[in-house]
Amino acid sequence: MSKTIVGVAASSGVAIGKAFLLANPHLQIETVSVEDPSSEIKRLKDALEQAKEDLREISERAEREMGPDKAAIFQAHLLVLEDPELVETVKGKIAAEKVNAESALHETAQTFIELFEQMDNEYMKERAADIRDVTKRVLCHLLGVEFAAPSDLAEEVILVAEDLTPSDTAQLDRRYVKGFVTDIGGRTSHSAIMARSLEIPAVVGTTDVTREAAAGATIILDGHEGLVIIDPTPEEIEAYRKKQAEYERQKSELAKLVHTATTSQDGVHVELAANIGSVQDLAGALENGAEGVGLFRTEFLYMGRDDFPSEDEQFQAYKQVLEQMGEKPVVIRTLDIGGDKHLAYMNLPQEMNPFLGFRAIRLCLEQQDLFRTQLRALLRASAYGNLKIMFPMIATLEEFRQAKAVLAEEKQALLDKGIAVSDRLEVGIMIEIPAAALIADQFAKEVDFFSIGTNDLIQYTMAADRMNERVSYLYQPYHPAVLRLIHRVIQAAHAEGKWVGMCGEMAGDPVAIPILLGMGLDEFSMSAGSILPARYQISRLSKETAAGYTDTILSMSTSQEVEAFVRKTFAGNGM
Ligand code: PEP
Ligand code: MG
Numbered sequence: 001m002s003k004t005i006v007g008v009a010a011s012s013g014v015a016i017g018k019a020f021l022l023a024n025p026h027l028q029i030e031t032v033s034v035e036d037p038s039s040e041i042k043r044l045k046d047a048l049e050q051a052k053e054d055l056r057e058i059s060e061r062a063e064r065e066m067g068p069d070k071a072a073i074f075q076a077h078l079l080v081l082e083d084p085e086l087v088e089t090v091k092g093k094i095a096a097e098k099v100n101a102e103s104a105l106h107e108t109a110q111t112f113i114e115l116f117e118q119m120d121n122e123y124m125k126e127r128a129a130d131i132r133d134v135t136k137r138v139l140c141h142l143l144g145v146e147f148a149a150p151s152d153l154a155e156e157v158i159l160v161a162e163d164l165t166p167s168d169t170a171q172l173d174r175r176y177v178k179g180f181v182t183d184i185g186g187r188t189s190h191s192a193i194m195a196r197s198l199e200i201p202a203v204v205g206t207t208d209v210t211r212e213a214a215a216g217a218t219i220i221l222d223g224h225e226g227l228v229i230i231d232p233t234p235e236e237i238e239a240y241r242k243k244q245a246e247y248e249r250q251k252s253e254l255a256k257l258v259h260t261a262t263t264s265q266d267g268v269h270v271e272l273a274a275n276i277g278s279v280q281d282l283a284g285a286l287e288n289g290a291e292g293v294g295l296f297r298t299e300f301l302y303m304g305r306d307d308f309p310s311e312d313e314q315f316q317a318y319k320q321v322l323e324q325m326g327e328k329p330v331v332i333r334t335l336d337i338g339g340d341k342h343l344a345y346m347n348l349p350q351e352m353n354p355f356l357g358f359r360a361i362r363l364c365l366e367q368q369d370l371f372r373t374q375l376r377a378l379l380r381a382s383a384y385g386n387l388k389i390m391f392p393m394i395a396t397l398e399e400f401r402q403a404k405a406v407l408a409e410e411k412q413a414l415l416d417k418g419i420a421v422s423d424r425l426e427v428g429i430m431i432e433i434p435a436a437a438l439i440a441d442q443f444a445k446e447v448d449f450f451s452i453g454t455n456d457l458i459q460y461t462m463a464a465d466r467m468n469e470r471v472s473y474l475y476q477p478y479h480p481a482v483l484r485l486i487h488r489v490i491q492a493a494h495a496e497g498k499w500v501g502m503c504g505e506m507a508g509d510p511v512a513i514p515i516l517l518g519m520g521l522d523e524f525s526m527s528a529g530s531i532l533p534a535r536y537q538i539s540r541l542s543k544e545t546a547a548g549y550t551d552t553i554l555s556m557s558t559s560q561e562v563e564a565f566v567r568k569t570f571a572g573n574g575m
Helices: 037-066 068-082 084-097 101-118 122-143 166-170 190-198 234-255 281-287 311-325 360-366 368-384 397-416 434-438 440-444 454-462 469-474 480-495 512-519 528-539 543-548 550-554 559-569
Strands: 003-006 008-011 014-021 157-161 177-182 202-204 218-222 227-230 271-276 293-297 329-333 386-391 426-431 449-452 499-502 523-526
Touching: 008 190, 014 177, 014 234, 037 068, 037 084, 037 101, 037 122, 068 084, 068 122, 084 101, 101 122, 157 218, 166 190, 177 190, 177 218, 190 202, 202 218, 218 234, 234 528, 271 281, 271 329, 271 528, 281 311, 281 528, 293 311, 293 523, 311 329, 311 368, 311 386, 360 368, 360 397, 368 386, 368 397, 386 397, 386 449, 397 426, 397 440, 426 434, 426 440, 434 440, 434 454, 434 480, 440 449, 440 480, 449 480, 454 480, 480 499, 480 512, 480 550, 480 559, 512 528, 512 543, 512 550, 512 559, 523 528, 543 550, 550 559
Parallel strands: 014 157, 157 177, 177 202, 271 293, 271 523, 293 329, 329 386, 386 426, 426 449, 449 499, 499 523
Antiparallel strands: 003 227, 008 202, 014 218, 218 227
């Protein structure tokens, strides 16, 4: 019987091969008193030199195979070895405590690693992994232990390891290593970043793959879904071979589109942006050719912790996103907590209907300290890129005016203190509530843009809870009522010369795309993986032709009718 393990999808693609268990060299480090510290210091220096020699070689190899960006990681490792703070501390420890070099190095490195790991910052945590990697290399030289070298491979394998260090990853021979899977790591681990640039499928963070997979066992690795199947059945292998072939074919087609603008067959440009929930999500968005960020769900910055993120923490996150996006637009949504998104530390009372309750802008306007902190962080960050601020769950004009007034107050206070704020900052709203959609013409006079949040707009229009399986049949994106609301919003925005986007899931739906393009939607924001398929689809569609069907579609009476019509009319147009 096969066994399926779930991990984090770190690098796309499907790989099938035999498991190669990359054992971590077991380093036995004992503390030994020495008579002559100077000879230990000499041993340390020699080991450091040998490690540097290795790193120079790997760095050259990385540069040849993967380009200067990745070689830079090993240059950074070289710097760790040359860092006087580390090296001198080790030497000082050997001299003062009269201990052997490996023990002094191990203990000192451990202190540095713990220090970095405690920092509340993913980037610094990854740096701890770098120090661990470099130290292991030097310790191996001191102890005369060989690294298990994945470069010795002579057959196609899937590497299975507790973790892969950047140097393990750089030594991977792509002819033989078809994929890798690890117990630990996330999407921003260096090994994951490198797997993506090497285009080796990878799943990380499985917790226990090293325990589950025996050496030589057949493994299927699905880098899209983050799945690993150990000892698959012949049927599973067959199914995944097909998936693999299809994926490779599509990928090479779609990859041609990463750096192209999104243009319909008749030459109309629309913007394809990404939805992100963290700074870390940005890498995937850019790799997939996002032309902007259409929705940054900031509530994820507030989750998985014990207290609110400070103004400065938020400022750093927003600034990083804006800087990485350069001139590209970045829409950041203010806190949308409530509904299905809880913050345990807020202690809010339970509600009968949380989706209709105290959430998002309603909560922010009442708990203004919270709101103002976020607005200050956003305003300060605005100086670093092309920011657009968006308020969620707006139902009334009063809410928007009030939120905008709070924003203006905070902006003025910052300017009074001489703090820079962008003067081209746009302020818009999400259209997620039918009431707002119905008076979009009024809103359009006062906002800079709309972004249609169909995830909520559909549930409120249909009175069908988006979380409730029993009524999911009523959750109909193509219901004419939903489509009429969307059309109305787009018309209202354009009548006032404002742009309108969509950041609900519907924006990346291949059935919805021809309808939305025809209605004149300006920006489609979706999860990163949907961007290239959508770009391809739009390149095969004529906006003018699609627009010619808008009235017909809007006059239909059921969702099924709309879907059948779209599928038939646009079959073959990249759908
Ligand atoms: C939406 O409602 O469509 C939306 C994008 O917001 P969320 O899914 O975060 O509620
Ligand atoms: Mg919503």
